[in-house]
Amino acid sequence: MNMVAGRLYGVGLGPGDPELVTVKAARLIGAADVIAYHSARHGRSIARSIALPYMREGQAEELLKYPLTTETTDHPGGYQGALDDFYAECADRLAAHLDAGRDVVVLCEGDPLFYGSYMHMHKRLAHRYETEVVPGVTSVAGAAAVLGRPLVEHEETLTVLPGTLPAEVITEKLRNADSVAVLKLGRTFEKVRDALAEAGRLDEAWYVERATTASQRIERLKDVDPAGVPYFSLALLPSGSRRDEPREPQGESAWEGVAVVGLGPAGEQWLTPEARQVLAEATDLVGYGPYVDRVPRRPGQMRHRTDNRVEAERAAHALSLAGEGRRVAVVSSGDPGVFAMASAVLEAAEDFPGVPVRIVPGLTAAHAVASRAGAPLGHDYCVISLSDLLKPWEVVADRLRAAAKADLVLAIYNPASRSRTWQVGAARDLLLEHRDAGTPVVIGRDVGGAQETITVTTLGELDPAQVDMRCLLIIGSSTTRATDGGTVYTPRRYPA
Structure with a gap:
């Protein structure tokens, strides 16, 4: 008499909260003869911890422990060869249970067929045994839920990217997408963050770690320290239609x-x-x-x-x-x-x-830099561009002299570029003809951006090498003060 083979189940557990396991998944977990789950080499399984409330005593367990994660290997087939052999060995272990008539549930965080570890067993066994896949709540859906923002609305599209893609591919896809989820962060976090910045979308991005669990973490992605980012985290650019439709x-x-x-x-x-x-x-x-x-x-x-x-x-x-x-x-x-x-x-x-x-109107750079430094524009000031592309340098020089003689604070736009590298030094020397070398100077670079810096120096010590095309300078007047704490301000009252 031939024994009836067992049935294979790929069961999605959702993003981490055991209460987000579906009723069907819970029933199958409790009824299974064998519970199988993957883990890294440390042997701890997040999937098992989620399913544990639904497991029963006496069930056989199969720990499918990966032989490696990101490290190198001496396997003759390289990294992929080592994994292929591992998946084949795991499939053989599960097939032995199925051939013996035992039903096997393979646990999988999220959804089994959405970047899930189960799919490797499915490819090797589903054509040989009766198989059922039980979908689960994805990490993307879980992240959107805890963030409280819609993923997509109306005619928007959702793009899902693995962080393991090349940086240039991620950047290009980010530029052309509506809503985006980038999975598999961990060691790829800095690359993904840089791609978001390159695509001009860093300010939109949220970081969600271990969504729906007791240890979940939600932050603006640009504020996250790369050193503590785990694999089970993602970057989310949710729908903008709530406010920008x-x-x-x-x-x-x-x-x-x-x-x-x-x-x-x-x-x-x-x-x-x-x-x-x-x-x-x-x-x-x-x-x-x-x-x-x-x-x-x-x-x-x-x-x-x-x-x-x-x-x-x-x-x-x-x-x-x-x-x-x-x-x-x-x-x-x-x-x-x-x-x-x-x-x-x-x-x-x-x-x-x-x-x-x-x-x-919009907030101009002079006011943004001034706010970071204190209140250097607190009294009369003028705004001058050092660029001589649209006016002669002689005009720029005359205006600098006039502003210096009038004892005005100067906000200087376009101080330098790749092709204009001498104007900052020339402007400094012109101003020193009329202004004390100890006059406070603020150098604001990339204010509001990821590389923001505010440097307070003096006119006599102003180094043109510190200034590039992303900078704005504020040159104080005779009344401008710099405190020991680095705050710069110009009093509203001018000496009689």
């Missing part, structure tokens, strides 16, 4: 034409509610590529990325699109009226008399 403006809020929008110096936290509203309502975004990339993607919205040195062409293109009846947002970093796109659009608009233009 494109919608038809109604009533008095309706607008048409071109809106020139200030994004602030960096990151979503610097964006004003008005700017957020306009960006959500726009049918088209136009701007320098990295600035466009800072705006969350919205279904149906067209994005027109350009180079940094084509302001006139960019403005004309935006006005032309608006002339076709589209609502166009031209994006600028900081405030669009401060060395940015507002003037370029208004100048080009003279050739498009029927297209209305509105300016949506």
